[in-house]
Amino acid sequence: MTRTVFQFLRIGLLVAGLAGSPAVAQLPSFKLSEDKPEALKEETTEDKRKRLKSWLDDWRGQVEALDKGGALPTGITPEESAVRRSDLLLGIFTAENSVRSLDTAEILKQSISQAKEDSAKWNGFDKPGPYSFVLHDELRRQQEGIATRMRAYESAVNMFDRELTKRQDEIKKTDEAVRVAQEAANRATPEHVGAELWRLExxxxxxxxxxxxxxxxxxxxxxxxxxxxxxxxEAELLKRKIAALGAATVFPQADLDHLKHSTDERRKDIAKELTNIEKSQQAVIAERQTALATAEALKAATPNPTDADKAKLTAAVERVQFLDNQLESLANRVEITGARLRFLSEYYDAQTFRKTLLTSQSAAERTEALVSLQTQLARASAFDSLVDVRRNAALSAMQEQESRLSALAADSPQRPQIEQLLGTLRADLDSVERFGQDISGLHLDIGRWLADSEQIDQSKTWGERLRGLGSRAARQAKAVWNFVVYRYDDKTEVDGQVVTVKRGLTLGWLIGALLFFWVAYRAGSWLLKRGYKRLVNKGRVQQGQADTLRRWTRIALGIVLALVTLNFLKIPLTAFAFLGGALAIGIGFGTQTLFKNFISGLIVLAERKVRVGDILEVDGVAGTVTAIDTRSSTVRSFDGVDMIVPNSVLLESKVINWTHDTPVVRRVVRVRVSYGSQLRMVSTILAECAGEHGIILKSPEPQVVLEDFAADSLIFAVFFWIDLRAKTGGATVASDLRFMIERRLGEAGISLASPQQSFQLHADKPLRVQMDGGESEEVKPS
Known part of the structure; x- marks a missing residue:
C-alpha cells in the first residue's frame, strides 16, 4: 500500500482509538495489531477486502437504523441527523468502489504481464513486405487510439491527485474537529453528555x-x-510493428474489392434505416394533422368552455406541440442519416486517391489526387463542425425535456409523451454520434495519409520534386483563374417563361474583361488624340477647346467600352448588384458634390455660355479659361496664376464673361485739367491720341466726353474699344494712352490739375512753435 493510503488509514486508527464510550462503541470495529503502524504496509489485498466489507456492514446497519427513525439524544436536531446519514452514504459508496478497485487491480496486473509477454514474443510479421494498406491503416488506428487513451489516463491521474490533495485538507480539518468534539464531550454536563457524545461519534x-x-x-x-x-x-509494440511495415504500401485488388463490398453493405443498412425514419416521419405528420384538427374542433365547438373543456383543449394543444418537437427531431435524423449515406462513399474514394498519390508515375495525376484528398479533408472538417453543432443542439433539447420530466408528478399524463420524445432525441443524438465517428475516422486517416505523402516527397529526387512542383503550380494557377469571385442570378426568357440560371463571376473573366477594356481604351485614346490634333492643325478648333473635348470624349468612350466589354463577356450588370444598397447610398452621400460638378460641367458644355479662351471674372479675379474638365474648370489670371473653379460655381454664382458674344470691350481713361484750359483743344488732343493708338479699334470710334466740373479740376473721359483677343491687354493700352496724353498736353501748354486742399486755422489760443535747434516760443495772434 502506498504511503498516502497508509497516512489515511493511520488517521482512521487514531480516530478508533479515542476515548471509548457507549456512543463510540457503535462505530465500526477497527481491530489493530499491537505492532507499530508500519505493520499496515504488509496488509494483504484480502485483508483490505475484509476490512472494507466489515465497514460496509456496519455503515449499512447505521443507515438502516437512522431510516427507521430511532430516538435521538436530547439536543440533536434533524439537520444533524441528516448530515450523519450523508456521511454514512459517502462511506458506503467509497468503500464499495474501493472493493471493486481491488478486484480490478488484480486483473490489471495480469494484463500488464500479458502485454509484456506479447511484446517479448513478437519478432516480426509472418510474411515479407510490402504490406497492404489495410494492415497499415489498422495498426496506425490502433496507435492513435492507444495514444488517445494514454492522454486520457494522464489527465485522470492528475485529476485524482488534485482530489486527493483536497481530501487531505478535509481530513486535517475534520481531525481538528474530532479534538474539539472530544473536549466538548469531556466538559459536558450530565444532561448534555449524550448529545455531545453523539456529535463526537x-x-x-x-x-x-x-x-x-x-x-x-x-x-x-x-x-x-x-x-x-x-x-x-502496447504502444511500444505497435511502434515496432509500424516500423517493420516500412514506407512501401500496396493496394491489392482483393482488399479494394472487400472495402467496396463492405461499403455497399453499409450503404444498404443506412438506406434501410433512412427509410424507416421517413416512415416514422410520415406517421407523425399524419398524427399531427389529426391532433391539429381535434384542437381546432375543440376551439370551435366550445364558445363558452367549462373547466373540463379547457383541460381537453390544453391537452390537444400540448399534443400538437409534442408532435412538432418530434417532427423536428425526426427531420434532424433524416438529414444526418442522409448525410451519412452520401458521405459513405468518401472513404472508398479517398483510398482510391491515396493509391494514385502513392503509386502513380504521373506527376499530374499525383497532384490531382493530392488536391482531391485536401478537398476531402476540408469537407471532413466542415462536417466535424456540423456534428458539434447538432450534438450540442440534441443535448440541449434532451436537458430541456429531462428538466420538464423531473418537474412533473409521477401520475402526470404528460410523462409518457415526454419520455417518448426523449427516446426520439436519444436516437437523434445516436445518429449524430455515429456520423461523427465516421467523419472523425476519415478526418484522421486523410490527415495521416497526407503526412505520409510529405515524408515520401522528401525522399524523392530533385527532378521528381521539380516536376511535381510544376504540376502543382499549374494546378494552383488554374484554380485561381477559375476562382468564383461572385455568384449571381442570370434571367433569360425561354418560350415566354423567365428562367433563372445560377452563374459565377470568375477571376479569369474579370482579368479578361479588364485586359480587353484597357487595350481598347488605350487604342481609342490614341485615335482621339490624333484626330483632335489634326483639327487643331487645320484651325477648326483651338487647343484648349480640343483638350476639353478630348477629355469628355474619353469619358464617353470609357463608359461605352465598359458596357461593350460586359456584354461581350456575357457579364450582366446584375452581377454588380452587390455594389448597390447601403454601399450605393453611402457613395451617393459621399460623392454628391462630385456628381453635382460633373452634371454642371455637362450643362456648361451644352450651353456654351463659358468656353475655353473666354475671359471671366470670378470672385473679383479675372482670367482666361484654359480648360473645362469633368469636375472643375481652370481659369488663368493675368498674373499667370491658375484658379480651379468648380463647375457648379459657373452656374450658381455671378460670373462676368467679358468675351461671351464678342471679345470687343470698352475701356475708359479719365484726365483732369486745370480750370482756364481751352476745353476744345483738350478734347481734340484726347481724340487724336486715342485715334493714333494702333490697338484701339476705329469702329466703334473713340469718344471724348467732358464728364464733370470738379472742385479743383475739369474731368474728361476718353472711351475707347479694344479686342481682348489681342496680345496687349486693356491695362497696357490705357497706360500707353496716358503717356501720349501727358506729352501732347504738355506740348500744348495745358497742365494737368493737381489735387488742392484748403484748411482753416483757429487761433483763439496761443500756438506753440518748435524751431529746429532753438528754444520754443509762444506766438500770439496779432
Missing part, C-alpha cells in the same frame, strides 16, 4: 468516511497508472 464517522474516500481515490489512481503502463507496453 458523528465527527469520527465523517473522518473515517473521508479516509475511505481518499483510499478510493488512491486505488483508482493506482489502477489508472497500471492501465497507462499496459497501454505504454
Amino acid at each position: 458523528s465527527v469520527k464517522l465523517k473522518l473515517r468516511a473521508l479516509s475511505s474516500a481518499a483510499a478510493m481515490l488512491q486505488h483508482t489512481a493506482d489502477n489508472t497508472r497500471m492501465r497507462f503502463a499496459a497501454a505504454e507496453i
Whole structure:
C-alpha cells in the first residue's frame, strides 16, 4: 500500500482509538495489531477486502437504523441527523468502489504481464513486405487510439491527485474537529453528555468516511497508472510493428474489392434505416394533422368552455406541440442519416486517391489526387463542425425535456409523451454520434495519409520534386483563374417563361474583361488624340477647346467600352448588384458634390455660355479659361496664376464673361485739367491720341466726353474699344494712352490739375512753435 493510503488509514486508527464510550462503541470495529503502524504496509489485498466489507456492514446497519427513525439524544436536531446519514452514504459508496478497485487491480496486473509477454514474443510479421494498406491503416488506428487513451489516463491521474490533495485538507480539518468534539464531550454536563457524545461519534464517522474516500481515490489512481503502463507496453509494440511495415504500401485488388463490398453493405443498412425514419416521419405528420384538427374542433365547438373543456383543449394543444418537437427531431435524423449515406462513399474514394498519390508515375495525376484528398479533408472538417453543432443542439433539447420530466408528478399524463420524445432525441443524438465517428475516422486517416505523402516527397529526387512542383503550380494557377469571385442570378426568357440560371463571376473573366477594356481604351485614346490634333492643325478648333473635348470624349468612350466589354463577356450588370444598397447610398452621400460638378460641367458644355479662351471674372479675379474638365474648370489670371473653379460655381454664382458674344470691350481713361484750359483743344488732343493708338479699334470710334466740373479740376473721359483677343491687354493700352496724353498736353501748354486742399486755422489760443535747434516760443495772434 502506498504511503498516502497508509497516512489515511493511520488517521482512521487514531480516530478508533479515542476515548471509548457507549456512543463510540457503535462505530465500526477497527481491530489493530499491537505492532507499530508500519505493520499496515504488509496488509494483504484480502485483508483490505475484509476490512472494507466489515465497514460496509456496519455503515449499512447505521443507515438502516437512522431510516427507521430511532430516538435521538436530547439536543440533536434533524439537520444533524441528516448530515450523519450523508456521511454514512459517502462511506458506503467509497468503500464499495474501493472493493471493486481491488478486484480490478488484480486483473490489471495480469494484463500488464500479458502485454509484456506479447511484446517479448513478437519478432516480426509472418510474411515479407510490402504490406497492404489495410494492415497499415489498422495498426496506425490502433496507435492513435492507444495514444488517445494514454492522454486520457494522464489527465485522470492528475485529476485524482488534485482530489486527493483536497481530501487531505478535509481530513486535517475534520481531525481538528474530532479534538474539539472530544473536549466538548469531556466538559459536558450530565444532561448534555449524550448529545455531545453523539456529535463526537458523528465527527469520527465523517473522518473515517473521508479516509475511505481518499483510499478510493488512491486505488483508482493506482489502477489508472497500471492501465497507462499496459497501454505504454502496447504502444511500444505497435511502434515496432509500424516500423517493420516500412514506407512501401500496396493496394491489392482483393482488399479494394472487400472495402467496396463492405461499403455497399453499409450503404444498404443506412438506406434501410433512412427509410424507416421517413416512415416514422410520415406517421407523425399524419398524427399531427389529426391532433391539429381535434384542437381546432375543440376551439370551435366550445364558445363558452367549462373547466373540463379547457383541460381537453390544453391537452390537444400540448399534443400538437409534442408532435412538432418530434417532427423536428425526426427531420434532424433524416438529414444526418442522409448525410451519412452520401458521405459513405468518401472513404472508398479517398483510398482510391491515396493509391494514385502513392503509386502513380504521373506527376499530374499525383497532384490531382493530392488536391482531391485536401478537398476531402476540408469537407471532413466542415462536417466535424456540423456534428458539434447538432450534438450540442440534441443535448440541449434532451436537458430541456429531462428538466420538464423531473418537474412533473409521477401520475402526470404528460410523462409518457415526454419520455417518448426523449427516446426520439436519444436516437437523434445516436445518429449524430455515429456520423461523427465516421467523419472523425476519415478526418484522421486523410490527415495521416497526407503526412505520409510529405515524408515520401522528401525522399524523392530533385527532378521528381521539380516536376511535381510544376504540376502543382499549374494546378494552383488554374484554380485561381477559375476562382468564383461572385455568384449571381442570370434571367433569360425561354418560350415566354423567365428562367433563372445560377452563374459565377470568375477571376479569369474579370482579368479578361479588364485586359480587353484597357487595350481598347488605350487604342481609342490614341485615335482621339490624333484626330483632335489634326483639327487643331487645320484651325477648326483651338487647343484648349480640343483638350476639353478630348477629355469628355474619353469619358464617353470609357463608359461605352465598359458596357461593350460586359456584354461581350456575357457579364450582366446584375452581377454588380452587390455594389448597390447601403454601399450605393453611402457613395451617393459621399460623392454628391462630385456628381453635382460633373452634371454642371455637362450643362456648361451644352450651353456654351463659358468656353475655353473666354475671359471671366470670378470672385473679383479675372482670367482666361484654359480648360473645362469633368469636375472643375481652370481659369488663368493675368498674373499667370491658375484658379480651379468648380463647375457648379459657373452656374450658381455671378460670373462676368467679358468675351461671351464678342471679345470687343470698352475701356475708359479719365484726365483732369486745370480750370482756364481751352476745353476744345483738350478734347481734340484726347481724340487724336486715342485715334493714333494702333490697338484701339476705329469702329466703334473713340469718344471724348467732358464728364464733370470738379472742385479743383475739369474731368474728361476718353472711351475707347479694344479686342481682348489681342496680345496687349486693356491695362497696357490705357497706360500707353496716358503717356501720349501727358506729352501732347504738355506740348500744348495745358497742365494737368493737381489735387488742392484748403484748411482753416483757429487761433483763439496761443500756438506753440518748435524751431529746429532753438528754444520754443509762444506766438500770439496779432
